[in-house]
Amino acid sequence: MLVERKIASLYTDGACSGNPGPGGWGVVVNFNDGSVYEMGGSAAQTTNNRMELQAAIAALKLLAASGQSEAVSLYTDSEYVKKGITQWISSWKTKGWKTSQGKPVQNQDLWETLDRLNSQQVQWCYVQGHSNDVCNDRCDAIARAFAGGQTPSLRQAASVDSVSSNSIHPTGNKTIQSSSVPLDAVMTDSLATPTAEFLDNPPREVRVAQLRNLMETLQMAEEVASKGYLITSSELADLMDVNASAVTSRGDNWVWRNWVVSRVRREGNQILWQLERVD
Structure with a gap:
């Protein structure tokens, strides 16, 4: 009998070089059939807390x-994220997104997004960073790679035969049995390049998530254009999901999807851009 694949657990992590500085985030998705899906991304100028939040949002x-309607455990090594979403956020919203000291809550935009996505379905769990937890360490490696300007190879739903089902503990930690391959072999295997078959036909839940992310991106771009907002090179790069250098190297006027992107002016060290809809 074929068992429907379900998400068993989610692991998230963020990293930043400089704080603020170049950042990255990573996610490891474990399915009940032993398969794994990994995600990650980067931001040209950000903070560690924003990357931790971005990973949880993704x-x-x-x-x-x-x-999926079944409960899922989400593991983070950020007490800021865990306590923020489970304890502090109710008070923040009651006080109009102000802290107990009356100051604006930092990263309100990401907290609002995370709050919309959160539900009783999600069990928030704290895992100690750098404690030899396989999935947490892998998230950290993905996040740090993106923060360092690298594009790591990500496991794309390949079966993890070396980690048996009974080695997944209630805490979400994975241990490698003596009869299994060594830990470093598992970590090396997780860097394997996705097969062409998977890239051509990823799981439905991945395809739908990618489409939802695309629609959110296009809606943000449309709002930026329709309201005449000016955005910086790093913000535009985040919107397009490219490195900031890929924005500035295109010149002063070019087309991206449904918009003409034009360089408007420089303010300090920042270049400001404008999006205009192509009818």
Whole structure:
């Protein structure tokens, strides 16, 4: 009998070089059939806390797109994220997104997004960073790679035969049995390049999540254009999901999807850009 694949657990992590500085985030998705899906991304100028939040947001977007109703444990090594979403956020909203000291809550935009995606379905769990937890360490490696300007090879739903089902503990930690391959072999295997078959036909939940992310990106771009907002090179790069250098190297006027992107002016060290809809 074929068992329907479900998400068993989600692991998230963020990293930043400089704080603020170049950042990256990583997500490891474990399915009940032993398969794994990894995601990650980067931002040219950000903070560690924003990358931690971005990783959690990406994980919950994938969960929402999957249509799964079963409970899922989400593991983070950020007490800021865990306590923020489970303890502090109610008070922040009651006080109009102000802290107990009356100051504006930092990263309000990401907290609002995370709050919309959160539900009783998600069990928030704290895992100690750098404690030899396989999935947490892998998230950290993905996040640090993206923060360092690298594009790591990500495991794309390949079966993890070396980690048996009974080695997945209730805490979400994975241990390698003596009869299994060594830990470093598992970590090396997780860097394997996705097969052409998977790239051509990824799981439905992944395809839907990618489409939802694309629609969100296009809606943001449309709002930026329609309201005449000016955005910086790093913000535009985040919107397009490219490195900032890929924006500035294109010249002063070029087309991206449905918009003409034009360089408007420089303010300090920042270049400001404008989007105009192509009818």
